[in-house]
Amino acid sequence: MEDIIQVESLQKSFSGGTAIEDMTFSVKKAEIFGFLGPSGAGKTTTIKILTGQLAPSSGKADVFGVLSTSINDPAYLQKLGVMTDNSGLYQRLSVYDNLKLYCELYGISKEKIPEELESLALQNDSKKIVSNLSKGMTQRVILARALLHEPELLFLDEPTAALDPSTSMLVHKKLRDLNERGTTIFLTTHDMNEAEQLCDRVAFLSQGRIQLLDEPKRLRRQFSDQTMTLELKNNKHVVVKNSPESAEEVYQYMTTGEIISIRMNEPSLGDIFVHVTGRALL
Numbered sequence: 001m002e003d004i005i006q007v008e009s010l011q012k013s014f015s016g017g018t019a020i021e022d023m024t025f026s027v028k029k030a031e032i033f034g035f036l037g038p039s040g041a042g043k044t045t046t047i048k049i050l051t052g053q054l055a056p057s058s059g060k061a062d063v064f065g066v067l068s069t070s071i072n073d074p075a076y077l078q079k080l081g082v083m084t085d086n087s088g089l090y091q092r093l094s095v096y097d098n099l100k101l102y103c104e105l106y107g108i109s110k111e112k113i114p115e116e117l118e119s120l121a122l123q124n125d126s127k128k129i130v131s132n133l134s135k136g137m138t139q140r141v142i143l144a145r146a147l148l149h150e151p152e153l154l155f156l157d158e159p160t161a162a163l164d165p166s167t168s169m170l171v172h173k174k175l176r177d178l179n180e181r182g183t184t185i186f187l188t189t190h191d192m193n194e195a196e197q198l199c200d201r202v203a204f205l206s207q208g209r210i211q212l213l214d215e216p217k218r219l220r221r222q223f224s225d226q227t228m229t230l231e232l233k234n235n236k237h238v239v240v241k242n243s244p245e246s247a248e249e250v251y252q253y254m255t256t257g258e259i260i261s262i263r264m265n266e267p268s269l270g271d272i273f274v275h276v277t278g279r280a281l282l
């Protein structure tokens with residue numbers, strides 16, 4: 001599959017220190033790529049570089065085959081959707097008017113607005129003034145705006161950070177639908193469950209460096225301790241090695257009909273993150 005983003009030896013320093021160090025990775029067309037890391041790890045800085053809002057100190061990032069510093073050309077902006085905290089909405093205008101202005105700017109039909117609002121459960125909020133919205137509503141309006149032109153590539157910086165669980169599920173469904181229609185999604189999150197549910201591949205970021213990058217299921221297998229837990233009828237749980245030596249023991253439990261369930265013990269992405277970086281994701 002073709003790469004839509006290619007990052008090579010990327011580095012970004014600010015006066016206070018280095019935010020990103022020697023970062024190399026690529027994102028394939030039509031995948032959901034998760035960028036996971038604790039606060040201050042360099043996630044937003046990376047998104048800002050990839051979307052042309054910041055220039056790297058060294059190294060380079062190509063997006064759609066052009067340098068990220070040239071991505072501000074209108075031809076590329078049409079293909080990009082960006083949702084970050086600083087995606088300025090007009091505070092004194094209504095939700096609908098904000099989206100209408102965006103449609104006019106991008107030459108998109110206004111007919112799409114009601115559909116987009118409904119898919120993010122905002123259909124009853126279209127007349128509300130943006131400055132009166134809750135954080136979660138504002139976040140969904142920014143997302144709706146980023147989706148109006150059905151971008152080929154979507155950058156989402158912690159898209160569900162301010163949302164309650166059921167609204168997060170709504171957003172997840174929306175993102176999956178978009179991805180099935182071909183949109184590549186680059187998302188940052190602290191939320192390991194979100195990453196497990198959505199992402200085809202995840203990169204673990206700590207102190208500006210990628211520590212690990214792979215598919216969630218391959219990571220769980222790689223870091224598994226190769227044991228399984230047998231749940232027995234007497235309310236007991238027995239942990240056995242997943243190896244031929246345990247076959248006799250498992251067989252014994254099976255012949256006496258004691259087993260209710262068998263599950264492989266695989267670590268969660270959160271466990272793996274702590275194991276690899278020595279840090280929790282908070």
Ligand SMILES: Nc1ncnc2c1ncn2[C@@H]1O[C@H](COP(=O)(O)OP(=O)(O)OP(=O)(O)O)[C@@H](O)[C@H]1O
Pocket residue numbers: 014015016018019037038039040041042043044045046
């Ligand atoms: N404009 C800036 N000037 C100086 N330092 C900055 C600037 N932007 C980011 N940094 C620093 O770079 C580092 C990475 O910040 P960044 O915002 O990329 O982290 P993050 O992973 O997105 O964190 P969070 O999850 O809290 O949003 C931090 O130490 C931050 O203070």
